[in-house]
Amino acid sequence: MEVINVNKVQQLINDFAGETVYIHLETTNGAYAAHNDESFFSAGAFIRNAQVSYEHGKIVGDGPFRVGLKLPIGWIYAEGLTHYEVDELGRLLLAGHGFDGKLAVALEISKTPFE
Numbered sequence: 001m002e003v004i005n006v007n008k009v010q011q012l013i014n015d016f017a018g019e020t021v022y023i024h025l026e027t028t029n030g031a032y033a034a035h036n037d038e039s040f041f042s043a044g045a046f047i048r049n050a051q052v053s054y055e056h057g058k059i060v061g062d063g064p065f066r067v068g069l070k071l072p073i074g075w076i077y078a079e080g081l082t083h084y085e086v087d088e089l090g091r092l093l094l095a096g097h098g099f100d101g102k103l104a105v106a107l108e109i110s111k112t113p114f115e
Helices: 006-016 031-036
Strands: 021-028 044-052 056-060 065-071 074-081 083-086 092-097 103-110
Touching (some): 006 083
Antiparallel strands (some): 074 092
């Protein structure tokens, strides 16, 4: 993955606007490791293969970045994004890595379902 370039990522977000796409959105603050420390409060969110069509999207911030996708009846929003790539299937993969290098948030957009 590459460090986010706002102009490149904005164009990629624009390329998916108005299309029927699948969204993967995941956050975690260590849910997979919570069993190692009972005093640690773990929280996270996960949605995979939500089929949507967003009117427009926007990436903002100075880094880490925020991405919002405007739906006809609401928003999809991810914060803390640091890296991106377009994979061999043409999917836009956005990730936010914490100071320790671990994944904290992922927002992925695809024209086909995620497996």
